[in-house]
Amino acid sequence: MSEEIVILGKKYSSKDRVRADRTDKLYEDIPEGETLLKIEDLNVTYRTDNSTTVAVDNISFDIKKGELLSIVGPSGCGKSTILRCIGGLLQPTSGKITIGDKECTTAGSDRGMVFQDFALFPWRSVRRNIEFGLEIAGVPKEERRERSTRYLKAMGLEEYADHRIHELSGGMKQRVGIARAMIMHPAVILMDEPFGALDAQTRNILQHSLVEVLKNSHRTIIFVTHSVDEAIYLSDRILVLSKRPATIHNILEVPGERPRERAAPEYAELRRKILDYLESQNTIF
Amino acid sequence: MALKYDEHNKYHRLARTGVITVISLIVLLWVWWLVSTIIQKTMDFNTSPLATPGEAFVALFDFFNNGDPIEHRSMWSWIWSSLSKFIKGFLLALVLALPVGLLMGYFKILREFFTPWVEVLRPIAPIAWAPIFVIIFQATNGSIMVVFVGIFFPLLTNIVFGVQKIDTKLLDAAKTLGASRMQIFVKVVVPSTVPYLMNGVKVGLGVGWMCIVAAELYNTTLSGIGYFVKFMIDNASYDYAFAGIIIIAVLGLLTTGVAEYASKCISRRMGLDA
Numbered sequence: 001m002s003e004e005i006v007i008l009g010k011k012y013s014s015k016d017r018v019r020a021d022r023t024d025k026l027y028e029d030i031p032e033g034e035t036l037l038k039i040e041d042l043n044v045t046y047r048t049d050n051s052t053t054v055a056v057d058n059i060s061f062d063i064k065k066g067e068l069l070s071i072v073g074p075s076g077c078g079k080s081t082i083l084r085c086i087g088g089l090l091q092p093t094s095g096k097i098t099i100g101d102k103e104c105t106t107a108g109s110d111r112g113m114v115f116q117d118f119a120l121f122p123w124r125s126v127r128r129n130i131e132f133g134l135e136i137a138g139v140p141k142e143e144r145r146e147r148s149t150r151y152l153k154a155m156g157l158e159e160y161a162d163h164r165i166h167e168l169s170g171g172m173k174q175r176v177g178i179a180r181a182m183i184m185h186p187a188v189i190l191m192d193e194p195f196g197a198l199d200a201q202t203r204n205i206l207q208h209s210l211v212e213v214l215k216n217s218h219r220t221i222i223f224v225t226h227s228v229d230e231a232i233y234l235s236d237r238i239l240v241l242s243k244r245p246a247t248i249h250n251i252l253e254v255p256g257e258r259p260r261e262r263a264a265p266e267y268a269e270l271r272r273k274i275l276d277y278l279e280s281q282n283t284i285f
Numbered sequence: 286m287a288l289k290y291d292e293h294n295k296y297h298r299l300a301r302t303g304v305i306t307v308i309s310l311i312v313l314l315w316v317w318w319l320v321s322t323i324i325q326k327t328m329d330f331n332t333s334p335l336a337t338p339g340e341a342f343v344a345l346f347d348f349f350n351n352g353d354p355i356e357h358r359s360m361w362s363w364i365w366s367s368l369s370k371f372i373k374g375f376l377l378a379l380v381l382a383l384p385v386g387l388l389m390g391y392f393k394i395l396r397e398f399f400t401p402w403v404e405v406l407r408p409i410a411p412i413a414w415a416p417i418f419v420i421i422f423q424a425t426n427g428s429i430m431v432v433f434v435g436i437f438f439p440l441l442t443n444i445v446f447g448v449q450k451i452d453t454k455l456l457d458a459a460k461t462l463g464a465s466r467m468q469i470f471v472k473v474v475v476p477s478t479v480p481y482l483m484n485g486v487k488v489g490l491g492v493g494w495m496c497i498v499a500a501e502l503y504n505t506t507l508s509g510i511g512y513f514v515k516f517m518i519d520n521a522s523y524d525y526a527f528a529g530i531i532i533i534a535v536l537g538l539l540t541t542g543v544a545e546y547a548s549k550c551i552s553r554r555m556g557l558d559a
């Protein structure tokens with residue numbers, strides 16, 4: 001794995017390159033469907049000057065390789081907090097997060113992230129946004145271009161390659177966000193309400209695009225959403241959280257291959273069950 | 286033919302601004318004329334220190350054609366000696382404020398340490414340094430240093446502010462794409478600070494231009510448009526002094542105009558508005 005490779009006259013240790021921009025290759029020996037990511041006794045307590053808030057209370061769960069796991073829960077229950085911990089953007093108060101046998105303590109390109117408000121670099125073109133991670137990893141320009149072209153195509157962004165971010169619609173922006181995370185082949189992609197800022201129609205289109213992309217390229221995804229329909233349409237499993245401090249209420253399997261029919265009667269009961277629970281967790285005052 | 290103002294027509298808006306500006310300037314000249322005439326009539330000066338617009342423009346025309354009335358040095362050489370000092374002071378401020386500001390913005394400990402320095406030194410009017418700087422650095426470099434002080438602080442505070450205003454989501458995004466602290470600094474912090482830097486440049490150029498003119502009043506060498514004004518007043522050639530003042534106003538307008546335009550272009554190119 002660590003032989004030297006020469007790209008355009010530059011020498012790279014292939015091991016470093018794989019580490020930086022194909023982290024999924026580091027876990028090739030883990031078969032699909034086996035545990036890839038482990039969250040053990042995760043606890044997050046926020047401290048401010050005059051209060052402490054327990055946001056996440058001793059949560060443990062696993063993510064299997066190749067699955068799409070949704071996390072739903074009442075708003076403010078700690079979903080983003082969990083995701084930020086996995087992404088290494090937030091230090092948990094206690095608990096352990098491991099990918100394969102490596103403990104995650106800081107952020108890295110092995111855990112890609114897609115943000116609700118896109119978080120794209122406004123001074124970069126669409127293409128250069130998508131190439132950002134490759135640039136960071138030291139991938140030579142020619143190869144970057146070739147790889148970003150593939151993702152531009154897959155996301156239907158070819159015409160917009162040289163556009164600036166502010167020239168795009170919300171849906172287009174999130175396509176860039178998804179491409180920017182996926183091009184790095186992270187071991188797991190963390191999506192925090194990625195379609196939450198979009199209108200209902202655009203949302204549906206993007207959900208469908210995501211399913212299409214996943215058909216051609218297997219990925220492990222943790223998908224936070226507050227839409228039960230979205231969770232049912234996309235996920236293999238749904239993790240249902242209680243109100244704050246987040247504890248796990250239930251983990252539900254969603255049967256059926258993707259693409260799924262929206263509002264299919266076979267999901268009615270599952271949908272009802274989750275919605276009823278979430279309603280019971282609503283704190284109305 | 287009825288001419289009706291249309292707010293959504295670019296040419297209408299432009300014409301409106303143009304017409305109002307011209308009228309405004311004419312009224313300003315008239316007020317100047319009125320005040321200077323009243324002073325000349327009511328006060329018992331040999332020559333009033335307040336030249337009328339007519340006298341000033343005649344002097345300006347002569348200055349342009351024949352140079353100053355005493356040494357006969359060309360108008361451009363007087364202007365250029367101010368401009369070159371101004372540019373040097375500006376570049377010096379930029380070269381120093383940029384790294385210092387970025388580092389102060391990025392590293393909290395540096396910010397905490399240097400903020401008291403900045404807060405103590407910043408409120409001092411830059412021109413207060415002029416007499417000291419002229420002694421230490423001589424006339425030319427002393428003026429450059431005054432300009433430097435005038436431009437440095439607006440630049441610095443804007444850059445520090447800009448670094449702290451960075452969208453933390455962008456930093457998060459860069460981290461999850463594998464960027465190191467150094468890479469984040471170069472590829473995220475620096476570019477997103479540019480609009481704030483440009484804002485600092487805009488403010489700084491305005492202050493700097495005031496500084497160079499004022500600093501030259503302390504000069505003893507025949508150089509710079511500020512010194513020209515003093516030179517003419519000492520010589521009781523008030524009309525030429527006012528010609529100098531007109532040049533100062535126009536050049537000040539030009540520098541801030543150029544900065545404004547550059548800042549707009551750059552912000553647009555960067556896809557940022559600040």
Ligand SMILES: Nc1ncnc2c1ncn2[C@@H]1O[C@H](COP(=O)(O)OP(=O)(O)O)[C@@H](O)[C@H]1O
Nearest residue numbers: 046053055074075076077078079080081082244
């Ligand atoms: N930086 C913070 N400081 C203090 N409290 C926070 C902070 N971030 C989030 N919280 C609190 O933690 C709880 C969970 O937040 P979050 O994870 O964003 O919820 P969700 O994403 O499920 O809506 C909320 O009640 C929120 O107010």
Ligand SMILES: [Mg+2]
Nearest residue numbers: 079080081192
């Ligand atoms: Mg959230």
